[in-house]
Amino acid sequence: MSKGKVLVVGSNATRIETKGGRSGATGQYLNETVIPVMAVIAAGYDVVLATPNGTKPHIDEVSDKVDHFGGDEEAYRKAKAFYAEDPSMNEVKTLATVIAEGLDGYAGVFVPGGQAPGVDLMQDADLGEILRHFHEKAKPTALLCHGPIAVASAMPNAREFRAALIAGAPEKAAEWAKGWQYAGYNMTVFSNSEEKVVEDYILHAKLYFNVVDALQIAGGNVTTGDIDFEPNVVVDRELITGQNPRSDHPLAAKLVEALNRATAA
Template sequence: MSKGRVLVVGSNATRIETRGGRTGATGQYLNETVVPAMAVIAAGYEVVLATPNGTKPHIDEASDKADHFGGDEAAYRQAKAFYAEDPSMNNLKTLATVIAEGLDEYAGVFVPGGQAPVVDLMQDADLGEILRHFHEKAKPTALLCHGPIAVASAMPHAREFRAALVAGDPAKAAEWAKGWQYEGYRMTVFSNSEEKIVEDYILHAKLYFNVVDALQTAGGKVVTTAVDFEPHVIVDRELITGQNPRSDHPLAARLVEALDRATAA
């Protein structure tokens, strides 16, 4: 018997804006999606995957390799099979449907990364409603790598906040962020120096804003590691954030711990 349901929120973005009016390919990272989802299921929970439009997230090609599984080919193949075949990754709902069916039945929520959440999830009104519910109920809320930028959706003017960041107006963005539920929370997210590596070697272009700067502008107390791609997880109240792809297993462990505490209470 399931110990409870956990909502996994995926992105539908496949392109991200870059400076000069161009776009680059993007998506969701395979390991960041699958490792926590499999850990949650192994711990006895049911996983429900939902996206803004109800279609399955695109996996970023940069993540579709054994390198992100410690070079373990067997773990990589298992992850690919899980994402391709497991019912939890294929019986999708829209975020609007999840809200309509009732959020009280969910024990926790998880948002994986890849740069895709920077495009759609951070300004999605339905996700904002979902996150406000989990915040108000103090339910485990976990986000990984670029995923933590999605907490911006909980602010009253998320779309305007993002537009101001793209326009290069952090003062205006800070104004739009007023009333944000996560102001003052300690959190981590993909660091600026890690992002530069992605810009230089994967996107070959510059983004309009960095997620660290965005969350700091909103009022988050962002802490990142001195060494790039070192596993790093921060827990502050109900919020569990992981910095980068290598934080997948540590974040999964902290999420399961939080779920077990919450469901045992």
């Protein structure tokens, strides 16, 4: 018997803007999506995947490698098969449909990373409505790597907030962020120095803004680990955030703990 439902919110973005009017390939990270989802299912929960347009999220090619699974070929193959074949990863709803069907039946929500959430999810009005529900009900809300930037969608003027960041106007962005539900929360996200590695060696271009800076401008109390790409998870009230790809297993464990506490209450 299922312990309850967990909403997994995916991105539909496949490109991210870079300075100079260009863009780079992006998507969700395979391990950041699959590891927490598999842990949630193993703990006895059902998973519902939803995205803005109702199509399956694109997996960033740079994440589709055994390196992100500790070099474990079996774990990598299992993850690829799960994402390709498991019904939970292939029966995708729109965020609007999830809202229309009702949010009360969900025990928690999870947003994976990859840079894609910084394109669409952070300014998606439907996700904003969903996150405000989970915030108001104090339900476990977990986000990994770049995923935590999606909490910006809960602010009243998320689209304007992102536009101000793209325009290089942090003061204006801070104005648009007023009234944000997560202001003052302790959180973590992909660090600026980790992002520089992606810019230099993967994108070969500069992004318009860093997710650390964006969340700090919005009012988040953002901290990152002392060593790049080492696991780091921060928990504050219902909010569970993981810093980078290697935070996948620790975040999954914290999410399952929070779900078990919430559903046992």
